[in-house]
Amino acid sequence: MFGLKQWIKKHKFQFHLATFLMISLPALGLYSAAVSHQVYLQWALLGLVILGNLATLLSD
Amino acid sequence: MNFWLALTPIALILFLMVGLRWGAARAGGAGYLASFLIAALSFGAGTQLISLAHVKALLLSLDVLLIIWAAFLLYRVADEAGAIQTIGSALPHLTADRGMQALTIGWVFASFLQGVGGFGVPVAVIAPLLVGLGFSPLAAVVVPSIGHGWAVTFGSLGSSFNALMASTNLPGEALAPAAAFFLGASSLLVGWQVLHAAEGWRAVWRLSPAVLVLGVVMGAVQYGAAVSGLWNIAAFLGGMAGLAAAYPLARRYNGRIDQTGNDRLDLKKLMVAVSGYFLLVVIILAVQLIQPLHSFLGQVVLRVNFPETVTALGYVTPAGDGRNLTIFRHTGVVLLYAAAAAYLIYRQAGLYTPGAIDRILDGTLRRVISSSVSIVSMVTMAVIMETSGMTDTLARGLADSVGALFPLVAPWIGALGAFMTGSNTNSNVVFGALQLRTATILGLEVTIILAGQTAGAALASVMAPTKVVVGASTAGMAGKEGDVMRSLLIYTGSLVLLVSALTQIGAWLS
Numbered sequence: 001m002f003g004l005k006q007w008i009k010k011h012k013f014q015f016h017l018a019t020f021l022m023i024s025l026p027a028l029g030l031y032s033a034a035v036s037h038q039v040y041l042q043w044a045l046l047g048l049v050i051l052g053n054l055a056t057l058l059s060d
Numbered sequence: 061m062n063f064w065l066a067l068t069p070i071a072l073i074l075f076l077m078v079g080l081r082w083g084a085a086r087a088g089g090a091g092y093l094a095s096f097l098i099a100a101l102s103f104g105a106g107t108q109l110i111s112l113a114h115v116k117a118l119l120l121s122l123d124v125l126l127i128i129w130a131a132f133l134l135y136r137v138a139d140e141a142g143a144i145q146t147i148g149s150a151l152p153h154l155t156a157d158r159g160m161q162a163l164t165i166g167w168v169f170a171s172f173l174q175g176v177g178g179f180g181v182p183v184a185v186i187a188p189l190l191v192g193l194g195f196s197p198l199a200a201v202v203v204p205s206i207g208h209g210w211a212v213t214f215g216s217l218g219s220s221f222n223a224l225m226a227s228t229n230l231p232g233e234a235l236a237p238a239a240a241f242f243l244g245a246s247s248l249l250v251g252w253q254v255l256h257a258a259e260g261w262r263a264v265w266r267l268s269p270a271v272l273v274l275g276v277v278m279g280a281v282q283y284g285a286a287v288s289g290l291w292n293i294a295a296f297l298g299g300m301a302g303l304a305a306a307y308p309l310a311r312r313y314n315g316r317i318d319q320t321g322n323d324r325l326d327l328k329k330l331m332v333a334v335s336g337y338f339l340l341v342v343i344i345l346a347v348q349l350i351q352p353l354h355s356f357l358g359q360v361v362l363r364v365n366f367p368e369t370v371t372a373l374g375y376v377t378p379a380g381d382g383r384n385l386t387i388f389r390h391t392g393v394v395l396l397y398a399a400a401a402a403y404l405i406y407r408q409a410g411l412y413t414p415g416a417i418d419r420i421l422d423g424t425l426r427r428v429i430s431s432s433v434s435i436v437s438m439v440t441m442a443v444i445m446e447t448s449g450m451t452d453t454l455a456r457g458l459a460d461s462v463g464a465l466f467p468l469v470a471p472w473i474g475a476l477g478a479f480m481t482g483s484n485t486n487s488n489v490v491f492g493a494l495q496l497r498t499a500t501i502l503g504l505e506v507t508i509i510l511a512g513q514t515a516g517a518a519l520a521s522v523m524a525p526t527k528v529v530v531g532a533s534t535a536g537m538a539g540k541e542g543d544v545m546r547s548l549l550i551y552t553g554s555l556v557l558l559v560s561a562l563t564q565i566g567a568w569l570s
Contacts (some may be wrong), residue, residue, distance in 0.1 A: 012430075013425070013426050013429060016085065016429040016430050016432075016433050017425075017429055019085075019089075019433055020429060020432050020433045020436065023092075023433065023436050023437060023440070024118055024121065024436050026114070027114045027115050027117070027118035028118070030111040030112070030114050030115050031111075031112070031115045031364065033111060034107075034108045034111035034112050034115070035367060037108065039107055042107050042108070042111045043107065045111070046107075046110065046111065046114070049114060049440075050093065050096065052089075053089040053090075053092045053093055053437055054089070054093065055089075056085050056086050056088070056089030056433060056437065057086055057089055057090060059083065059085060059086050
């Protein structure tokens with residue numbers, strides 16, 4: 001955990017860029033998944049957003 | 061019970077940012093996760109509702125982020141060319157009177173910088189300038205901090221105001237008048253506070269006429285621009301008008317100016333530096349006022365139609381369009397045109413050293429990426445709360461407990477939001493819909509309440525811990541942020557109190 005935090009501290013920009021893409025890009029696929037009631041696809045995409053937001057908790 | 065659950069994501073962000081000093085990106089992620097869980101488990105939000113909330117949030121985020129990205133790019137284009145430093149260092153040549161220096165640099169120039177840049181730039185640029193002029197480090201941080209607050213909502217090329225429009229889905233024409241009036245009225249008190257912080261009560265009495273002139277000019281120009289639909293450059297125009305008015309005033313309160321040797325004012329260099337911003341005004345006015353161009357650029361619109369959603373508890377969000385984005389006429393894209401044109405002018409004038417374009421783009425990306433993460437997280441949290449009925453529950457609880465006194469409280473909610481999230485934009489995103497809903501339930505004029513929200517947030521945003529840390533570090537006050545906070549608390553508190561009173565009076569009159 002400490003090693004991961006050190007890595008994030010060292011690569012702050014790349015880390016924030018990756019989390020930004022994770023929390024924003026899945027929404028592009030969520031509209032069609034939602035209107036066509038594809039529940040598994042919705043959860044897969046929402047999972048990515050949740051993961052991205054969880055990742056932000058590791059930043060400073 | 062539901063009221064406290066609905067309050068949890070907001071309270072969590074507040075606790076994490078203020079109590080544990082987490083950054084906005086990190087706290088925003090926690091707020092998002094809390095809202096997601098509570099909406100799904102306690103408010104009956106289904107998968108489709110939550111998915112659509114994410115899509116709506118992406119559109120709203122894009123609307124705000126485009127402006128933030130482009131505004132900072134424009135600032136970097138000018139800064140890399142040395143234009144900001146040139147304009148800043150020209151100002152002390154106007155007067156040797158310390159009170160007037162505090163007004164022209166710490167108030168007027170700070171407002172101008174907030175109009176074009178924001179993001180903590182006014183304090184970061186001005187604090188070292190004031191220290192160099194002999195002001196105490198504490199005054200050097202406090203003066204520009206107070207000085208730019210009134211210009212925050214319509215500053216940063218309108219990003220906070222656009223966030224208010226996006227989060228409430230109300231047109232700028234409806235929101236602008238009351239917001240611009242409250243902020244314009246505050247600007248006068250800001251001027252006196254700047255003098256008090258810099259030189260004490262004697263300067264306040266001596267330079268009151270100058271404060272009146274500058275405050276009325278800047279407030280009136282910002283108001284006029286905002287109600288004419290030019291809210292994206294309203295603070296910028298107010299700052300420009302202030303600079304124009306400051307020139308004869310500075311001559312009136314002259315002091316003794318030493319203009320010898322290397323210290324001589326280079327007018328040609330100054331004109332080139334200002335030309336980038338002059339271009340910005342020309343381009344924005346052309347896009348707004350030349351009808352064929354306006355129509356031509358408005359042809360491509362990103363529009364998404366959302367179906368009706370209902371929670372398991374029966375809370376309905378009607379079907380309708382989300383935020384419409386007029387791509388080539390969007391303020392952010394217009395700013396990109398201005399940034400490109402300004403870059404060409406500065407390059408033509410030979411103001412760039414090799415590798416400038418890389419430094420501009422790299423600096424912009426590095427500066428905006430963290431705030432972009434926090435904005436997407438917080439906007440998504442706000443939309444989940446809105447569509448799952450959490451915001452409605454909060455609004456009903458507030459309406460029941462505060463009742464008719466809500467107008468007095470609304471600006472403090474905005475101020476709290478700005479303090480905890482570090483920005484007027486974030487506060488408007490988090491609390492805009494809540495304030496709108498509460499005002500509707502209580503039968504109050506929503507534009508007055510939302511004006512109180514954004515004005516309170518703008519004025520209090522200056523004492524957000526993140527901004528204070530930046531300001532303190534640039535003036536050699538690192539480690540003494542507590543002193544800056546204490547000083548700002550009195551000034552900012554009285555400004556929010558003024559807005560609180562104005563909101564209550566506005567609610568009575570409407």
